[in-house]
Amino acid sequence: MSNTKEITMEKEYVLKAPLAEVYAFLSNPENDDIWQGSCDRVEMQQPGEPVAAGSKYNIHFSFLSRKMSFEAEVSEYEFEKSYGYQSTEGPMPYEGRYVFTETEEGVHVNWTFGATPGKFFGIIPKALIRKTMDKKVLEDIERLQQHFASATIN
């Protein structure tokens, strides 16, 4: 993670599901719109091909009343250990990384993220952007946990 990003975040949480399942789900960008509230849709540039480092995709978000479209790529893909992604084109640079550790409670996920919105969000202070992202991410994590809980029940 570059430390030059204007906004950085780090979250740790546990997902109660097998590692293989968690990794498969989170390392596939096509699942992003299922659990990320701000994500509108994702299109893999090579649909059908397995996700691997270098896989490219287009991802579209709605956040703070703005629509954003990015081209992004999978920057790191270490099976059932880590997964990274970064934007290659779009209104602002961002990058993120997951590290997965199997524990007794479930899969421990460490997620780090950084973005440099610059002036994209206009006059909104960076502190508020960060807080909003934080709020959204917490909601997303809750959604993610519910996803795996319901998957387990089913």
Next chain:
Amino acid sequence: MTLSVRPITDVQKGLVYLQQINPQTAAYNVVFAAKIEGEFDFDSLQAAFYHLQQQHLVLRELFAEENGELIAREQSTLKLDIRREDIASLSPEQAHAHIYAASRVAFNLYQDLCLRVELFRLSESETVMTLVAHHANFDFWSLALLLEQLAGHYQALSAGDSLALDSEAIQFDQYVDHLQALQQKDKYQAAREELLAGLRGSDGVLNLSTDHSRSRLNPMSGTSYSFAIPADLTAAVHETAKAHKVTPYMYLLSAFQLALHRYSGQDDLLVGTPAAGRDKRKWNGVMGNFVNTLVLRSQVDETSDFAQMLANTYQRVVTSVRHQSVQFPQLVEGLGLKRDSSRTPLIQASFAWDRLPQFADMAHFFSHSDCSATVEWGGLNLSPYWIPQQEGQFDLALEMGAEIAGELTATLKFRDDLFEAESAACFAANFVELLGQVTADPQQNIHQVKLVDAEQQQRILGLADSDIPVSPAVNTVHGLFQQQAGETPDAIAVRDPDGAMSYQQLETESSRIAALLQSEYKVAGKRVAICHQRNRYLLVNLLAIFKAGASYVPIDPNVPAARSQMIIEDGDLSLLIQDEAINHLDFSAELPVVGARMLGIAAAAAESLPAAQPAAQVSGDDIAYMIFTSGSTGRPKGVSVPHGCVVNLLSSFAQYPGIRQQQSLLAVTTISFDISVLELFLPITHGGETIIIGSDASADPQQLIAYMEQFRPQIMQATPSHWRMLLEAGWQGDQALTVYCGGEALPRSLAEQLLENCADLYNVYGPTETTIWSTIEHYRGGDVSIGRPIANTQVYVVDSNHQIVPQGVVGELCIGGDGVTQGYFEKPQLTADAFIEADFVTGTIYKTGDQARINSRGKLECLGRIGNQVKIRGFRIELDDIEENLRKIDGISNAVVAAKAQADDKVLVCYYVAEGESAVESKAIREQLKAALPAYMVPNLFQPMAQLPMTANGKVDRKQLPEPQAQQSDRELMAPRGELESRLLSLWQQVLKQELISIEDDFYDIGGHSLLAVQLTGRINQQLGLELDNQFLLSNTTIAAMAAAIESGETDNAHPTLVTLNKGDSSRTPLFLMHPIGGTVYCYMALAQAMDKQQPLYAFQSPGIEEAEEAEVGIEEISRHYVRVIQEVQPEGPILLGGWCFGGVLAYEATRQLQAAGREVAQIYSFDTRAPIVANHPDDGDDATLLSWFARDLAVPHNKTLHIPPEELREIEVDEQFEYVLERAKAIGVIDADADEEKLLNYFSVYIANGMALQMYEEHSVDVPLTLYFARDETVDYGPLLGWDQLLQQGLCKVDIAGDHNSIMYKPQVQQIADDLSCRLNDYHFQTTAEVVTEEVA
């Protein structure tokens, strides 16, 4: 390479600033265009330009900002931009458009030199050369110099000669030094003062009628219209000017001022005129911008003549030219007028006289004319190529000076966002007409001078006439009915909820009663009052009155008896027909009264009386009814309306929009309002059916909706308020219904809403004096107009001299034709004043007192009442009404009331003259007015006067009313009682800019508001070494309270976000109010002041106000903090919550969290909060939108408007947006120039955080009782319950509050909430106390 930096003049600063804030404008592009005939030597031409650039400093300079100052900086490495473009493939029109567009490309003065050259090759033998310069560093004189020197240089270079630079030549920076030195001299300051003295008292606003509404920001974009003064008139102008010892410039300027006076209706106006500014010969060879704008004031006295006007202009021009070095921006600054970003400051019209000797043989290059004569220039042949220039500087600018073939040519430049080209052409034609008239007879009175030429007048008169062809064959209302009854005797004519009557029955019964009225009561030719319930028998009796040869005078049983009594007294009545069911009225007059039913029974019983038509002979000139309308004297006046007028109205409406046989109309209007006549008689005179319902049902929307569904009428007429009431009550519309809407202005939003809910919508307009309706518009969307005249009706828009004004110009609406009535009953003077003759029409026309204009589509727009109406905090106030009541007070001989700006607010000030030696206490006046007028109409200040200022015409000169002085007598001044109070008093005086302050005065009562509170707190902290937070001034609102709190050390707050607005009785349950979107709670100060002081009242202020980092972005997170505090402050018992706007949502979420924690919320009081449902979320809530709202809300507490559309903000660099908003707020006085911007940024951070939070908040259903205080005058429609019915299953109570979303929280409207809320909280307190007592007893 940078060489030198120099200061610039104030005029230059102004122009650079204008260009910076309007980066796309070409308004200050000075353009010269000419066609070079034949071959030319480009290299030599280019070299000549470069040589000129070396010679003249201003051609090497850029503008820049240095240490916060605008300066000019020499950039010697930048070469002039000389471009060549081949456009030979374009048609001549395309080529012209291309070159014109290129000339309008805006300059970036920080990056571009002030001159660029473009050479457009049209063909082998033709090239258009354009020189485009920015006026900031270049003037018209410089252009002449440039052309002159360029020609010489080109000729020399093309001949192989070399050129030498003149290193000694004077440059523009020397002029700037000279000017700066001059400005330090006393003489300059004295000149400035003299000019300012001559301009004081002018508001610097020219109110021209525009085709399009003025946008908030002047786009500085314009177009030109060229015209010429005919040769004979040009010659006469010269001759007459000479005879009156003025120059043609002064002469034409005076004519222009007179035209502007006529167009604007203003007696006092300012026109700008450029002065060359080269006051010394040594400047004549220098390039630069020496031009200064002179401001010429014209005070038109309509009793004088044009010759006198010329003499005045002469004096003013001479004075201004003598002081031409006084820079225009210094005058703007010195006058201290409020800035209005929609206009150029101080002057919105300009007159320029461009006649330079250097251009003697090139005049036709600067005018749009047919003259294409070539001139020799540097060995080349140049011919004119007309490119308009410098467009958009002013609303209107007239440029003259050139004379071609004996004709003065003129270019009228106009802002194209305000005017259509046709209107500019019209102005030009009218200017020529006016010039011709004043030149033909300079001694004629100015008011006799006509503005509109004959051709235009014919066209306007053509628009004035109706295009509905109607020629009624019958001339009485009952005659029309009888004709119809003969055709459809068995059809239903009238119906009410209890029964119906056929045409034959109606005819027979009305004739019987008519016969009785005639034989027994001898009413023929007399007036019969009728006070009747609304049912089918009402129509029987009205027809009977007509048939008996009498006229009816309606008495509405529901209006106050005192008013009805006045009608009885003034109506010269012969009989009163009173419905026996109306038994609460007993008129004290010796007037015969007959019961309506009794009359019917007697008529039916009198078998000897014929049922056929009675013998009374009634003509179209006989009066059908007399309706009393309100008068400015406080006593109603009767308007007598003849049958012929009514027949015309009915026939016109039968034709258009039309009524078909058996179509029904639901009549809902009281008979004391004349529009009821159409409802009652239109159907039964044309085969339709009138359905009459009772007055209770008409006034009750639910009952009315039920009747509409029961009867399914095809037509219904009502006022906009009535229609709005129906929509708000849930009327779903009827796609088969034709809607007539009139009686007051129809807002566009309502029109659009109605249009969706009916088959057809007609907006109708008309005063009682011209018989119900005079114009009609079939509304199909867009702007609302009042349309075109009905049949045999003419409408005219006239000026104060009763002359037709040009199309598009605002004047008074007058109505002529067959609807014009006979005037006011027994009020000959009033009648003579309002019903006048005019020289453009035969017959009488009625002056409506309404302002109107005929728009470019030929339709009438009504623009409100002329005269004395003001709007304060959303209330429209007729000052006449207040003044009339003042004059009734013993001891007052005369009084006027004016709205004055004070402490960022608008207040009503009463100026009164006491009778004789008597002294009237303002307190006593206030008390008496309070008894007669609504609270919002009682003036705030009272100013005794020895006499009122008067105009020459003997009218009160309202412009000369003095600024109000502080009122010692109105409140007791308590002096400070110690050192601390004295120091606090001093700080209050500084911040509030007031001297007379009592230590018991409430900060928020005497002009204090949120931003001033911040300022005051800051000063107290600084001066007294304290660390008070903003809450301190919310909890301690007087000097005495502040001092007490500081002395007792009660300045710390256990809960920094909780403000105690009212400590109240601690045994009562407190009410916790949540802050609105802005995060502060100043909006609750007026409520706290107005509420029962027993009620403990707290308010939550966002922690982000003090520390921006503390602002949260989720409703849940924000509420969580407040819930924690509530739990601490009130650990047990049911909780009361409330909030305005966003605050209501916080209260709702807090309820959810409190309930989850096992607490009971007894009630939420929501002040016009829109329910937090997805449908209520704004479509676009980005930062620009939120900043736009923030700007709007900054202005609200000051009763001002600051509308900066989000689109406008998005055009501005992100880093500058907030600063821009602050500048705009400062410009209108919403924030002070020295406001704490860091604090304001905190405010905005909180605002934007809350805005984002609202958008992210998800819908939750909570079971809680909620009282919704609904702002009934809010124009933005979120439904009748603001969506709360979708969230709350039960316990929703709505209280209507007069005012809009903002005004309901401020005085005076907030009193309504305070009264109701206090009452509810008192009830709650007594109820809970009783429960406790009961439990204890049990």
